[in-house]
Amino acid sequence: MAAKVLTDAYFSLNGNDLSAYVKSITFAREREAQDDTTMGMTTHSNLPGLINWNLQVEFRADYADNLLGEILNTAFEAGVVALAIRPSKTDAISANNPEWQAQGFITSETLLMGGVGELAKSPITIVPGGGANAAIVRDITP
Numbered sequence: 001m002a003a004k005v006l007t008d009a010y011f012s013l014n015g016n017d018l019s020a021y022v023k024s025i026t027f028a029r030e031r032e033a034q035d036d037t038t039m040g041m042t043t044h045s046n047l048p049g050l051i052n053w054n055l056q057v058e059f060r061a062d063y064a065d066n067l068l069g070e071i072l073n074t075a076f077e078a079g080v081v082a083l084a085i086r087p088s089k090t091d092a093i094s095a096n097n098p099e100w101q102a103q104g105f106i107t108s109e110t111l112l113m114g115g116v117g118e119l120a121k122s123p124i125t126i127v128p129g130g131g132a133n134a135a136i137v138r139d140i141t142p
Contacts, residue, residue, distance in 0.1 A: 002096075010089035010099075011057060014081040016071050019089050021059040023121065027085055027100065029053035029136060053136055054127050055083065055104065061112065061120035072124060076106045080129040092142045099139045103130030 010019050032049030062068040075081045084101045091097040104126040113121045128134035 008089045010086040012084040014075050021068050023058040023060055026056045056125050058121055058123040061122040076109050080105050095140045101137045103133040105129040
Protein backbone atom coordinates (compact mmCIF):
# COMPACT_ATOMS: atom_id res chain seq x y z
CA MET A 1 0.00 0.00 0.00
CA ALA A 2 1.45 3.34 -1.03
CA ALA A 3 1.27 6.33 1.29
CA LYS A 4 0.03 9.62 -0.13
CA VAL A 5 1.18 13.11 0.80
CA LEU A 6 -1.33 15.68 -0.43
CA THR A 7 0.49 18.34 -2.40
CA ASP A 8 -1.75 18.95 -5.40
CA ALA A 9 -5.32 17.88 -4.53
CA TYR A 10 -7.99 18.84 -7.06
CA PHE A 11 -11.21 20.61 -6.11
CA SER A 12 -13.82 21.88 -8.54
CA LEU A 13 -16.96 23.76 -7.53
CA ASN A 14 -19.67 24.34 -10.11
CA GLY A 15 -17.13 23.79 -12.92
CA ASN A 16 -14.53 26.17 -11.43
CA ASP A 17 -11.15 24.64 -10.63
CA LEU A 18 -10.34 26.13 -7.22
CA SER A 19 -7.36 23.87 -6.47
CA ALA A 20 -4.86 26.74 -6.39
CA TYR A 21 -6.71 28.31 -3.43
CA VAL A 22 -7.12 25.16 -1.30
CA LYS A 23 -5.20 25.12 2.00
CA SER A 24 -6.92 21.99 3.33
CA ILE A 25 -9.77 19.72 2.36
CA THR A 26 -11.75 17.17 4.35
CA PHE A 27 -14.29 14.99 2.56
CA ALA A 28 -16.03 12.57 4.91
CA ARG A 29 -19.04 10.29 4.83
CA GLU A 30 -20.94 8.33 7.42
CA ARG A 31 -23.82 5.89 7.58
CA GLU A 32 -26.58 6.00 10.16
CA ALA A 33 -27.04 2.91 12.29
CA GLN A 34 -30.70 1.98 12.74
CA ASP A 35 -31.25 -0.04 15.91
CA ASP A 36 -33.29 -3.18 15.21
CA THR A 37 -32.71 -4.79 18.62
CA THR A 38 -35.69 -6.81 19.90
CA MET A 39 -36.65 -8.53 23.14
CA GLY A 40 -34.54 -11.56 23.94
CA MET A 41 -31.37 -10.19 22.32
CA THR A 42 -28.38 -9.61 24.59
CA THR A 43 -26.45 -7.39 22.19
CA HIS A 44 -27.62 -4.39 20.22
CA SER A 45 -28.29 -5.12 16.57
CA ASN A 46 -28.29 -2.50 13.84
CA LEU A 47 -29.19 -2.17 10.19
CA PRO A 48 -27.37 0.23 7.87
CA GLY A 49 -29.29 3.47 7.41
CA LEU A 50 -28.89 6.48 5.18
CA ILE A 51 -25.52 7.81 4.08
CA ASN A 52 -24.51 11.37 4.83
CA TRP A 53 -21.42 13.26 3.71
CA ASN A 54 -19.87 16.64 4.25
CA LEU A 55 -17.04 18.57 2.73
CA GLN A 56 -14.95 21.18 4.47
CA VAL A 57 -12.55 23.26 2.42
CA GLU A 58 -10.26 25.96 3.74
CA PHE A 59 -9.19 28.42 1.06
CA ARG A 60 -6.53 31.09 0.91
CA ALA A 61 -8.77 34.13 0.52
CA ASP A 62 -8.78 36.09 -2.74
CA TYR A 63 -11.18 38.99 -3.18
CA ALA A 64 -10.08 40.07 -6.67
CA ASP A 65 -12.76 40.52 -9.33
CA ASN A 66 -14.00 37.25 -10.89
CA LEU A 67 -11.87 35.07 -8.61
CA LEU A 68 -12.44 32.99 -5.46
CA GLY A 69 -14.61 35.44 -3.50
CA GLU A 70 -17.02 35.95 -6.38
CA ILE A 71 -17.08 32.26 -7.30
CA LEU A 72 -17.95 31.26 -3.71
CA ASN A 73 -20.58 34.00 -3.45
CA THR A 74 -22.22 32.83 -6.69
CA ALA A 75 -22.17 29.20 -5.51
CA PHE A 76 -23.62 30.13 -2.11
CA GLU A 77 -26.48 32.03 -3.71
CA ALA A 78 -27.08 29.40 -6.41
CA GLY A 79 -27.98 26.68 -3.95
CA VAL A 80 -27.13 23.21 -5.28
CA VAL A 81 -23.82 23.04 -7.16
CA ALA A 82 -21.65 20.28 -8.61
CA LEU A 83 -18.35 19.36 -7.00
CA ALA A 84 -15.43 17.10 -7.87
CA ILE A 85 -12.45 16.10 -5.75
CA ARG A 86 -9.29 14.07 -6.47
CA PRO A 87 -6.16 13.38 -4.42
CA SER A 88 -4.00 14.67 -7.30
CA LYS A 89 -4.76 17.30 -9.93
CA THR A 90 -1.80 16.37 -12.13
CA ASP A 91 -2.33 12.59 -12.18
CA ALA A 92 -4.95 11.05 -14.46
CA ILE A 93 -8.17 9.75 -12.94
CA SER A 94 -7.55 6.09 -12.07
CA ALA A 95 -8.02 3.52 -9.32
CA ASN A 96 -5.02 5.18 -7.61
CA ASN A 97 -6.40 8.71 -8.14
CA PRO A 98 -10.20 8.43 -8.03
CA GLU A 99 -12.46 11.40 -8.58
CA TRP A 100 -15.44 11.78 -6.26
CA GLN A 101 -18.37 13.70 -7.70
CA ALA A 102 -21.56 14.87 -6.02
CA GLN A 103 -23.99 17.74 -5.78
CA GLY A 104 -24.43 19.78 -2.65
CA PHE A 105 -24.86 23.26 -1.27
CA ILE A 106 -22.76 25.52 0.90
CA THR A 107 -24.17 25.64 4.43
CA SER A 108 -21.50 27.95 5.80
CA GLU A 109 -18.99 30.32 4.32
CA THR A 110 -16.63 32.39 6.43
CA LEU A 111 -16.10 35.54 4.44
CA LEU A 112 -13.02 36.68 6.37
CA MET A 113 -10.91 34.71 8.84
CA GLY A 114 -7.47 35.39 10.26
CA GLY A 115 -5.53 37.34 12.84
CA VAL A 116 -2.90 40.07 12.71
CA GLY A 117 -0.08 38.96 10.45
CA GLU A 118 -1.88 35.78 9.37
CA LEU A 119 -2.97 34.67 5.94
CA ALA A 120 -6.61 35.57 5.24
CA LYS A 121 -8.69 32.41 4.86
CA SER A 122 -12.20 31.62 3.59
CA PRO A 123 -13.45 28.21 4.77
CA ILE A 124 -16.70 26.64 3.54
CA THR A 125 -18.81 23.62 4.44
CA ILE A 126 -20.87 21.73 1.85
CA VAL A 127 -23.55 19.09 2.53
CA PRO A 128 -25.56 16.84 0.15
CA GLY A 129 -28.19 18.47 -2.05
CA GLY A 130 -29.87 17.79 -5.36
CA GLY A 131 -31.98 14.75 -4.54
CA ALA A 132 -30.73 11.54 -6.15
CA ASN A 133 -27.69 13.44 -7.52
CA ALA A 134 -26.48 14.11 -3.96
CA ALA A 135 -24.97 10.61 -3.75
CA ILE A 136 -21.21 10.38 -4.07
CA VAL A 137 -20.03 8.89 -7.36
CA ARG A 138 -16.51 7.44 -7.42
CA ASP A 139 -15.02 7.65 -10.90
CA ILE A 140 -11.85 5.78 -11.82
CA THR A 141 -12.19 6.11 -15.61
CA PRO A 142 -9.36 8.12 -17.18
